Amino acid sequence: MKVPPQKFFNFCAAQVPLLRALNEQEGEVSESDVRRLIRSTSSSDELPETTWKRLAELQILVPVEPGSDFYVMAEQVRRLLSYLFDEANAATPQIISGYIDSIEALDDQLSRAIEVEDLFGARLALEELQQTLRRIQSDLDQTHRSILTEVSRYKTERGVSVREKFRRIRHWMERYVDPIVEMVRVDGPLHATFDETERLLQRAREHGLYNDLPGLERNFRQLRLIQRHALRIFQQCRRELQPLYDSLRRASFIAEGAAIALERMQREGVTACADAVVVKVLTLRWQHAPSDPAIERAILSVAEYQPVPPPLLVLNAEERMPESYLRRVWLEQLSTMIDQDLPVPDLLEWLTQHFPEKDTDSALSGFTRLIFAPDIAVHFTENQFRRYETSDGVLEGSPVRLTRA
Amino acid sequence: MSNLLYLEDIFQKLRMGYHLSPEDEPIFSAVTGNYEAYAAQFSLLGLKLKRHSRDFFYFDPDGNDGTRETLPRMAVFSYILIDHIANKGKPIEEFLLTTPFLVSQLPHLSMDRYRDLLRQVDVEDEAGLRLIIKSMERLGWAKFLGEDEFRFLRPFHRMFDKCLELSEKSPNAKTESEFEK
Numbered sequence: 001m002k003v004p005p006q007k008f009f010n011f012c013a014a015q016v017p018l019l020r021a022l023n024e025q026e027g028e029v030s031e032s033d034v035r036r037l038i039r040s041t042s043s044s045d046e047l048p049e050t051t052w053k054r055l056a057e058l059q060i061l062v063p064v065e066p067g068s069d070f071y072v073m074a075e076q077v078r079r080l081l082s083y084l085f086d087e088a089n090a091a092t093p094q095i096i097s098g099y100i101d102s103i104e105a106l107d108d109q110l111s112r113a114i115e116v117e118d119l120f121g122a123r124l125a126l127e128e129l130q131q132t133l134r135r136i137q138s139d140l141d142q143t144h145r146s147i148l149t150e151v152s153r154y155k156t157e158r159g160v161s162v163r164e165k166f167r168r169i170r171h172w173m174e175r176y177v178d179p180i181v182e183m184v185r186v187d188g189p190l191h192a193t194f195d196e197t198e199r200l201l202q203r204a205r206e207h208g209l210y211n212d213l214p215g216l217e218r219n220f221r222q223l224r225l226i227q228r229h230a231l232r233i234f235q236q237c238r239r240e241l242q243p244l245y246d247s248l249r250r251a252s253f254i255a256e257g258a259a260i261a262l263e264r265m266q267r268e269g270v271t272a273c274a275d276a277v278v279v280k281v282l283t284l285r286w287q288h289a290p291s292d293p294a295i296e297r298a299i300l301s302v303a304e305y306q307p308v309p310p311p312l313l314v315l316n317a318e319e320r321m322p323e324s325y326l327r328r329v330w331l332e333q334l335s336t337m338i339d340q341d342l343p344v345p346d347l348l349e350w351l352t353q354h355f356p357e358k359d360t361d362s363a364l365s366g367f368t369r370l371i372f373a374p375d376i377a378v379h380f381t382e383n384q385f386r387r388y389e390t391s392d393g394v395l396e397g398s399p400v401r402l403t404r405a
Numbered sequence: 406m407s408n409l410l411y412l413e414d415i416f417q418k419l420r421m422g423y424h425l426s427p428e429d430e431p432i433f434s435a436v437t438g439n440y441e442a443y444a445a446q447f448s449l450l451g452l453k454l455k456r457h458s459r460d461f462f463y464f465d466p467d468g469n470d471g472t473r474e475t476l477p478r479m480a481v482f483s484y485i486l487i488d489h490i491a492n493k494g495k496p497i498e499e500f501l502l503t504t505p506f507l508v509s510q511l512p513h514l515s516m517d518r519y520r521d522l523l524r525q526v527d528v529e530d531e532a533g534l535r536l537i538i539k540s541m542e543r544l545g546w547a548k549f550l551g552e553d554e555f556r557f558l559r560p561f562h563r564m565f566d567k568c569l570e571l572s573e574k575s576p577n578a579k580t581e582s583e584f585e586k
Contacts, residue, residue: 157494159493159494160494161491161492161493161494162490162491162492162494162495162496162497163491164494165494247496250498250569251491251496251497251498253568253569253572253573254487254491254497254498254565254568254569254572255487255488255491255492255497255568256568256571256572256575257567257568257569257570257571257572257573257575258483258484258487258488258491258568258571259488259491260571260572260575261480261484261567261568261571262484262485262488262518262522265480265481265484265522265525266518266521266522269525270477270480270481270522270525270526271477271525274476274477274480276571277477277480277484277567277571278476278477278479278480279476279479279480279563279564279566279567280466280467280476281422281463281466281473281476281544282419282420282422282452282463282464282465282466283420283421283422283473284420284421284452284464
C-alpha cells in the first residue's frame with residue numbers, strides 16, 4: 001500500500017519522541033509495549049488509539065507475520081530515522097560482500113552490452129553501478145562513524161565491567177573490522193572487482209557506447225576513491241579499536257585471574273589454596289644465616305689447613321703362602337716326585353719317610369692322589385699289617401706297591 | 406670488598422622481601438644504573454636479583470619456602486580490589502596505580518562475599534585493612550599518604566602478573582589463545 005508522503009511526515013513531525021523510542025527498541029515489540037510507549041511519549045492532542053492506528057496505516061510498524069500481535073519498525077523507516085537521528089550503523093562483511101556480488105553481476109551485464117553494442121543495457125548497468133557505489137560510500141562512512149561512537153562510548157561509559165567491555169570490543173573486531181579489512185585490502189575481492197569494472201568502463205568508452213564522457217570519468221574517479229576510502233576507513237577503524245582492544249584484553253585477563261582466585265579461595269578456603277594464589281616474596285631471616293664467628297671459624301679452618309700426605313697402601317701384605325695353596329701344589333707334584341723312585345714297594349712308607357711333617361689328613365690325600373694317578377699301576381697286597389707314623393698320628397695297613405703303568 | 410653503592414642498605418631491604426621502585430631513591434637509581442653488578446654480587450650468596458619488566462627490583466622467591474602469614478591477607482585484599490574495579494569497568498592497572506585510595510572508602514567491607522573471605526584471614530574491620538596496607542608498604546607495594554589515604558606503587562604489578570598467570574591456567578585460556586591466532 002502506498003504511503004502518502006505528506007501525511008507520513010506530518011505524523012512523524014508530531015511524534016518524534018515516540019519514533020525515537022520505537023527506533024531504540026531492538027527486535028519485536030508487542031502491541032501493549034507500543035501502547036505503553038505511546039502513552040509515555042505522547043506530546044500531541046491525538047488519542048493513543050488514533051496514534052496506534054496511524055502507526056499501522058502509515059506502515060511505520062509492520063507485523064512480524066500476517067495476523068501477529070508482534071511488530072517491528074519497517075526497515076525503510078528505521079533507515080530514515082537512523083539518518084535523521086544521526087545514528088550510524090556499521091556495515092557488516094555480508095553487506096560489503098553483497099555489494100561486491102552486485103558489482104560483479106553489473107560487470108557481467110555491462111560486458112554483454114558491450115559485446116552486442118547494446119547502448120541501453122550499458123546505460124542501465126552504469127546507472128545501477130553509480131547507485132551501488134554511492135551506497136558503498138555511504139555505508140563506509142556510517143561504519144566509520146559508528147565505530148568512532150563505539151570507541152568513545154567505551155571510554156566514557158560507566159558501570160559496565162571490564163570483561164563485558166572486552167567481549168564487546170572483541171565482537172567488533174571479529175565481526176566487522178578484521179573481515180572487512182580482508183575484503184577491501186589491495187589484493188582483496190573488492191579491488192579485484194573494481195579493477196574489472198574499470199576495465200569494462202574503458203572498453204565501453206573505446207566502443208563509443210557511452211557518450212557521457214564526464215559521467216564515465218566520474219565513475220572512474222568514484223571507483224578509485226572508494227577503493228582507497230574503504231581501505232583507509234577500515235584501517236583507521238582498526239587503529240581506533242586496537243589500543244582499546246589490547247588494553248581491555250589485558251585488563252579482562254587480570255579481572256578473570258582475580259575472579260578465579262576469589263572463587264577458589266571461597267570454595268577451598270584461603271589456607272588450602274594459598275600456595276596457588278599468593279604472590280611469593282623472598283624473606284631471609286637471621287636464623288637462616290650463619291653468624292660471623294661461625295663464618296670466621298670456617299674461613300680460618302680453610303686458611304690454616306695443613307695438608308696431610310695420603311697413607312701408603314701395602315699392596316703385598318699377603319707374603320705367606322696360604323696353606324691350602326701349598327697343599328694343592330704338593331699334591332699336584334707328588335706323581336712327578338715319586339716317578340724317580342718307582343717301583344715303590346710300600347706307598348705309605350714312601351710318603352711318611354719323604355714327608356714326615358705331613359699330618360694324617362695330608363698323607364691320606366697324597367695316598368689317594370697317587371693311587372689314582374694315570375701313569376702309575378697300583379698293587380694291593382695282603383701282607384702283614386704295618387704301622388706308619390704321621391706328624392699327628394699313626395696309620396695301619398698292608399703295604400701297597402706302585403709300579404710304572 | 407665490593408665498591409657497589411648502598412650495597413648493605415639494598416641487601417637489608419631486599420632480604421625482607423622489599424621491592425625497590427622509583428620511590429626508593431637514591432638506591433633505586435644505583436641499582437638501575439648497575440643492575441648486572443648488583444645481580445652478580447647477590448648471586449654469590451645464592452640470591453637472584455630480579456628486574457621486573459616494569460622496572461623494579463626484588464629477590465626471586467623461587468625455592469623460598471617461608472611464606473609469611475601476611476601474604477594470604479594481601480592476596481585476598483588485592484583480589485577483592487581488582488575484582489571490584491573490574492566490575493566497575495575501570496581500566497584496572499591505570500586506575501590502581503594512579504588513584505589514591507581512602508581506607509574508609511574501600512569496597513572490602515561492603516559486600517558479604519568480600520567480608521567472608523576477609524574473615525578467613527582474620528580481618529574484620531578497617532583496622533585490619535589498614536594493617537594489610539601496612540604490610541604492603543613494608544614490601545614496597547603501597548605507600549600511605551596520610552592517616553587514611555594510600556596509593557599503590559609500581560611493584561603492585563606482581564599482583565597483576567599473578568592474575569594473568571591464574572587466568573592463563575584457567576580452562577577458558579585456550580579460547581583466548583585461539584582468538585589470538
